[in-house]
Amino acid sequence: MGSSQGSAQGSGTSEVAEDGMTSCNTGVHQCSFPMYVVKVSDFLEMEGVPEPHHVLRRKGLLHEWQPSMFVIFVSHQWLGNGSPDPSGQQMTVLRRALQSWTDGSMTVEVDLMRTFGDQRRFTSSYERVATAYLFLDWFAIPQLTERADGVNDDATTSDTARAVQSIPAYVESCDMFVALVPDLVHSDTGLQCNYGTWLSRGWCRAELWCRLFSNREDTRVVLIFSGREALFIMPLDWQRSLIADGLFTVECDRTVVMKLGERALRSKIEHLDRWGPLTDYRFYLAQEPRLLNQQHGGFSLQGFLRHFSFPSLHDAVKHESGMTGMLCALFAGDADILQSLVKHSADVNARISGIAHLGYSDTLTLLMVAAYSSQEPKILSTLIMSRADPDTVCVSEAGSLVTAAWLATQPGHVQVLLEKKADLAASPPLTGAGAVSNARTVKAFLEARCDAGHVSPNGFGPMYSTAFCGRGSPDAPAILQMLLSSRGDANARAKPRGLLYKECLRARVSAALWGLEGCTVYQRQMASLPGATPLSIAAVMGDQRLVRLLLEHDAEPVANDRGDTPEDLAKAAGHTDLLPILSTFHV
Template sequence: MGSSQGSAQSSGTSQGADDGMTSCNTGVHHCSFPMYVVKVSDFLEMEGVPEPHQVLRRKGLLHEWNPQMFVIFVSHQWLGAGSPDPSGQQMTVLRHALQSWIDGSMKVDIDLMRTFGDQSYSTTSYERVATGYLFLDWFAIPQLTERADGVNDDATVSDTARAVQSIPAYVESCDMFVALVPDLVHSDTGLQCNYSTWLSRGWCRAELWCRLLSNRADTRVVLIFSDREALYIMPMDWQRSLISDGLFTVESDRTVVMKLGDRALRSKIEHLDRWGPLTDYRFHLAQEPRLLGQQQGGFSLQGFLRHFNFPSLHDAVKHESGMTGLLCAIVAGDGDIVETLVKNGADVNARVSGLGHLGYSDSLTLLMVAAYNAQDSKMLSTLILSQADPNIACVSESGSLVTASWLASHPGHVQVLLEKKADFSASPPLTGAVGVSTASTVKAFLQARCDPGTVSPTGFGPMYSVSFFGRGNPDAPAIL
């Protein structure tokens, strides 16, 4: 919801949203205003600029959510200050995409690069789209810019605030989550709006977190880039998009929305602690401090074992599929525990497995994970001083040789790898860095005399990488 309307902290008194009307209270987040949706079939008949909540309500096109409905939540960035889609272009893309799913002419692509080798993705329920419903903020939420005759201002403000505050609950109630991110121009600023800018918005990040951290069986996110292209989101895109760093039109929303993310993550961890799988529980638990902006590390050995549910030190140091002790320590940012585990026999050059659905493909080394997970430079130094080999390679799904240098997340990584004699010629690191890292990191590689014209034997080079992976990277234009 990249909107300038309806702060989460608006106040007022409304007679329209009592407990009897808020049937979407079925999950972690509180729902304080009814969830209104539009039939997909009705939406496909619409044309031009989307009409707001009050107009659709007068026309009888809004329906209150019930659990029997198949609902698609549409997250999008607004393209105007007073209207989400002043030219109607965004909605046209959505209509064409929905119609293409219904008639079978388009499917959500599941390619190896985008799913990082995870083959657990099942088919999207295209057959349910035709009879389904849409949640779109402009349709569902009473807007301050559109008033019906006789509507009390205070009631309108309150209903808007209640609905905005209920968005996380709406996300939880939906069966499918779509991010509508075509490459279009903002009508007021003239700036380009796309996947990268959508991903930069604080509210859009909150919606994304609430979907991916929900306790539903299917938490996939579909990205609609155009009426002909839709892909599943890459796991690292959300893990690097902290709510605390997001852009907010109403700055006072930041603290409120951060609390929503906190609640979603803690609920996910509690659910995984109770129901498993253990690998996912440990992963989210280790990620928690970084995702919530808290201090990392500082465990005693016994505290670490208890925190991550390792019965003994032996269990923490042995190599197995999933989140091993070393992986937990690395992702949690605790270098002291890394050193302790290595001294007690943990294999610092072990390759990971069983983490594809979390964004880490099989055969990555622990050093690669530390770099890709954006750990600080000290963690990379700790691993290399513990005999992690920076030149061990794995083969990516594209057939390219990948080393830790490929996955460097910031300039400090480049400096450490240079100091520790990483071989940048064995596998040209710019091919990886331009797609997943910052402009300053790419600059550091260039200063280290890495050649941007070098390509792999498969023909996969930096220019291809930045165009493929860089869609969610705000630094992509600067890198190019």
């Protein structure tokens, strides 16, 4: 939901039972209060500070959910203690995004790294938005304020409490899920509220899980960063965001919300077991203990085969697309089963395929997957001792040379790779760590004497990868600070080469024709890269934390090769909140 405890809370399939209670007629979660929604067309006519439930109801702007409605669930972090958006900034961003979808000037895209080379096949325009309805907690839940009591308190008979308890059911009933995550400041605490802080909230994670684990055909999650930028969430972002580790204003909410997440995940697994696909079933089944913060149970070989529905040992060890036996054992964190499968001729250096939709690109090796999915160091050690090659290279579509070190996400991974004599010079691991890892892992690489200024053969380096990929990571400022303290250059200008440069040139053609504002997010970011400094990249990404940090380290607001300054890039991407910061430091 909103306030300091979480994000927006949403919609549910509801009907009034004979006892007068509202109950769900479909779905996994109980619905105890009707879901109220607002027409998108009415919302676009609103201005300023959002009005609460009772005001909208008096004006006749609230509608009770009906099965024929196309409903958008809006999840957001509150920007004030008593109001979700005291200055109306957040709602302005939402209106601009909805209007852009309605008039066709913006699509929802996949992030830069997954879109490379094919920016059209993943986009969605959402033509139904114009006639859709919105679920927003402030609009839908009566007398909602910053919560002083938990969801499991004694006041469960109140409409507010029953509506809050119905949030998982509301999420299930919505057709589209949007996380509203522009980089703005909380009016009471003065703290930044952005994608990273939204993703850290326990209630927001619960909403996210209820969406992703629903049995709908389309379970995608849209992130709105500005009125000109909307992306689908990266799978690894939610897979690393456990409800058990989330932040809760009311600590007693944690256990209750964890049970909601567990119910959603187990329902997903049961559905996949019955209807498939088998690859997804095995993936979620293998991830279940980790996602629920439970102990991994060791398998016997026969128990493993039964658990993951392998008809025979031969089926488990053969190399094929999807969730092989080796991948099941890897994601389950079972080193003994990995060793057993290798002894029965499983290929420890096999390259994966068929699970890109779950966040793991084709041609990665098992060792790379183990590192990227944050498995315990023991799993990496077991694979290497079974003759997995730590120096195998995967060439990304952008021309980066990806190794297991490049995808390391724990300091223990670095230690294992060093002990096993991995060649850290083959591909600068800090470039990968700056994008996908955390401060502790980056520190381990720096202590191993990796060079913060070393760039990949395609011209991409850690200062750029951190700026491009940092806005979802709470560690990004600490990572950037360590790179700067280790001779990273705040004013280094990007010089893309090879495949990366060719893609930049393609994007610059589009920018020349339509202007940066008229480009897709992908085209804008790629066209901006040649000659860009870390400050330029942080500006086009809208990351206030990194922009401020770079300016404090004497980053100059120089133009890129196209002549775009950081201010130009921030404006083109719709991150107007950055303009005062950039202009103040420039003066």
